[in-house]
Amino acid sequence: MKRNEFFSAIGISAGMIFMAPVLSSCSKDITDPTNPGGGGNPGGGTGAVDFTLDLTSPTYAALNNNGGSIVKDNIIVARTAAGTFVALTSICSHQQYNPIAFESANNRFHCPNHGSNFGLDGAVINGPATSALKKYNVQLTGTNLRIYA
Ligand code: FES
Known part of the structure; x- marks a missing residue:
């Protein structure tokens, strides 16, 4: 045969x-294009966000001062003027510009692409964006800052 x-x-x-x-x-x-680092998935996919930043690391030194911020795995982590930590997706909900920036003077997040602004809770302050940014939980334990969904 x-x-x-x-x-x-x-x-x-x-x-x-x-x-x-x-x-x-x-x-x-x-692959999930919103999750190139594997640790974040702010675009709304199925991957779980759960990572910890060692605040003694020079990489995250900006978070030791009020007003500082860093971006990791498409998530922007900011230390507000009041010293609390906030984590939002760094991908703008308007046309996916990445990363948005934290404006410490105004205590808000700003997208330089078309000028949308977002509050500390991710809500739209002004457009053109019409959708809030996804917010993540933060938990500080000693010098470890955990970011999780
Ligand atoms: S992409 Fe952010 S405001 Fe347009």
Whole structure:
């Protein structure tokens, strides 16, 4: 029995044989473009956000001062003028500009792309954005700041 006859006998066409590897590699290539670092998923996908920042690290030194901010995994973490921590998606809800910035003087988040402003709770202060930014939970334990959904 020839190979074609064998596959035909068991109900598999030649096209199916060649499709299997293609389908397999497609499933491996699926990524969440809003989550390139793997630790955040502010775009609304299914990935869970849960990471901890070591505030003694020079990388996060900006968070040791009121008004400072950093961006990690598409999340902006800011220390407000009052010294509390806030974490929001850094992707603007208008046209996905990334990252938005924290304006310590105004205690708000600003998108430089078209000028939308957002409050500390992520709510729109002024457009053109019409949707709030997703807010994440923060928990400070000693010098470790946990950001989680
Ligand atoms: S992309 Fe942010 S205001 Fe337009």
